[in-house]
Amino acid sequence: MSSMGRREFITLLGGAAVAWPIAARARQGERVRRVGVLISLAADDPQSQRRMTAFVQGLQELGWTDGRNIRIDTRWTAGDTDRMRRQAAELVALAPDVILASGGTGVGRASSGA
16 A cells, blocks of 8 residues: 555545446446236237236336337237247247236146146
8 A cells, every 4th residue: 555545545445335336237227128928818909908008108107118128028829828838938938037927827827837
């Protein structure tokens, strides 16, 4: 610590400790998050459209915008259990940060392999 005094060093270290979490959050914020959505209804079903619209609006209210800081991959299965299994596997293969499954009891059965 010849050219730099102890106080200067502690101040520099403290400043770096404060700045590091801010920089880490900024880098983290740049990453586009991925959400997989599995819906057991048909894509043209009015109820499924309302659910999806409400979901996207809710995300926007929280600061998440599809195509900007989040990517939403949606799969519609129209109640077909085999299709649901395929679509669920496809979503898992995309490695999203989270998967939302919306539907009746078929979603639980399709994902559990029952």
